Amino acid sequence: MDLDAVRRIAGAFPGVEPGTAWGQPAFKIGKKTFACIASHRSAERNTLVVLTDFDRRAELLAEAPDIYYLTDHYVNYPSILVRLGKIRPGALSGLLAGAIQFVRKPSKRNPRKR
Secondary structure, three states: OOHHHHHHHHHOOOOEEEEEEOOEEEEEEOOEEEEEEOOOOOOOOOEEEEEOOHHHHHHHHHHOOOOEEOOHHHOOOOEEEEEOOOOOHHHHHHHHHHHHHHHHOOOOOOOOOO
């Protein structure tokens, strides 16, 4: 998987628009970013940041630590890092669908950040 594949998968969802976030390619719905290429130096190359709630993130990390990971920088944010070279298209599509639902929720306050 690479950025072009992410563009194709994300673009298949109604209302998704390309954009930028922190100077990197991003994917938005209703002006809300739900995924973007990781820009922080702690992330590995070819990594996508996908928004998700903390419970789902914990599940993904436990299920497939070779695909999903975190760095200290991202711990307090409702997101997960995805190794694009390891994830399958169907799994990415499902993850992005969940991210779209997540950003559409009325409130996604971060209970872990104080």
